Amino acid sequence: MKKIKTAFVTASLALSLTPGLSMAQTELQFGHVGNPGSLFDMSVNEFAKRANERLGDDYKVQAYGSSQLGGDSSMMQKLKLGQLTFTLPSTVMSSVVDEFGLFEMPYLIQDRDHMKRVIEEVIEPDLYPLVEQEGYKILAVWENGFRQITNNERPINTPEDLDGLKLRTPEGIWRVRMFEEYGANPSPMSLSEVFTALQTGTMDGQENPLVQIYSQKFQEVQDYLSITNHVYTPAYVVVSKNHWEDLPEDVREVLEETAQEVQDFVYETAAKQEEELLGEMEAAGMEINEADKQAFIDASGPVYELFDEEVEGGGDLVDRVLALGEED
Template identity: 60%
Template sequence: MKRRNLLVGALVASLGLATAAAAQTEIKFGHVGEPGSLMDLSATEFAKRANEKLGDQGKVIVYGSSQLGNDKAMLQKLKLGTVDLALPSSIMSTMVSEFGLFEMPYLVQSREHMARISEEIVMPTLVPKAEEAGYHVIGVWENGFRQITNNRRPIVTPADLKGIKLRVPGSEWRVKMFESYGASPSPMAFSEVFVGLQTGVMDGQENPYAQIYPARFYEVQKYLSISNHVYTPGYVTAGRSFSKFSPEVQQILTETAQEMQPVVYEIAARLDTELLGKLKEAGMEVNEVDLQAFIDASAPVYEEFANSVEGGAELVEQARNLAPATN
């Protein structure tokens, strides 16, 4: 009987160790995107590719739709080590001031331009700044070119935004930008936006097509104004827990995140066309803004960025100089 109890105890102990080992191999990857969004498609493809390389060394599990919290909460969890990877976007400018570069209106001209900025500015200059703040950026993806939706009127010039209660992400620069345009912007977690629009707490919001359509904002918004006012990258970001993985696992995750960059751009470009068509089919009234009027109204934001962020003016100049030549 004693021998049997010892064998049973040993079996239970070994099962417990096996379960613990299995739990440790899970690599949690969180984001706020809804199913079908660019974030969702990008993270899912990344997990597929990474898991093929990882074998039994680990498994990336994607948690979308803010299952692990909003962007701010996930960044905190990265520092605590309870989330392994996250895909923050605009909020990075709040955590690391130099990332406010991507809050500057009409700075990024195209995905080709962004690829150059990523190589020449983000990786050598901004990534080390993020590292100092406790965030290990292993890849630069995309959230997209942002558009304005609302229930009040078509937006053609900045003056049309006057008095409109506009939801913006947790970025002080997005607030400043839309204040300079005349709107009444307020930060709100992405997971709360649909209800905010539905109940009239907010009149409108601004996001890429790849967030607007999957989140079904067309059900609670009438007007879509094509503004392309800001291009927001998405940053594949690790935190405290990254060091618990073996060097090989870290290398696989990093290389796969970087190999995904052109793939993400391809998916994003396809979604821009497909989803704009679907938003029109869903009944949204679509118009284009007066681009020059918005560019002119953006000057104060650039001035404040240059004055308040060390090296801000130089970052803007460097980014502008990387724009592909136009014929």
């Protein structure tokens, strides 16, 4: 018995002295849906690396990607339950606060400089408070990206080419409505389910930023890639308002500052990957075409009209964002 006790004490001492391990360390879980190599994956890992360098020994950010902790809607619920510290929703935010449907409007955001102005002059003053009313807090706005269409039927040049196409969309009502206007047959589906749906023919196609398309390996089960840039989707570093306030003030300060600092890394990485991935897609055997963007813009009017009718102040939000785009 004495030998066993001695061995236990020795082992415990060794554990306590092992670099990087702490019996009292609190893990701050960051869940997201991105696969390895995705923009989400690289963004969250960069955030974790920078934050952990500044947090000391008591707290550690740990990333959980590839929908390990659930889909976007599930992880938003886990935030409120205190089962998760951070998540990185994109389209699903329009299901939390109606006004976030703004970022489901086609051809609204011109480029990342435009988006930075929108964050400063629209999202932070007008939308952050609405999110807090729902029990959440946004620490920073990152990126999902400019979205493109892939499918197994034909190249998509105009909205007419989408007629009857079974198209997976994220869980957001405005994306569904937009593609209905374009003539497709859209169906919301969690990202983790999409590869199998495409592989089996349950879905003919899907739409996502290039980085998501490539990291999800959709090029292995899709023949056509059409460059439409139909929507730019931000991504939001979200925490539970109540559970966030339980963290020490100095920890909150480090995490919030780091989340905002990482935005430049996100934008630079996204722009670089956009340039590189088209060649990778082509090498994988996909047929790539540039869509007629004006044809899509011309078909988008009804979506804007619905947004103005159904979301209070929706038309004014759209006008403010468009005006910020004219400053380029």
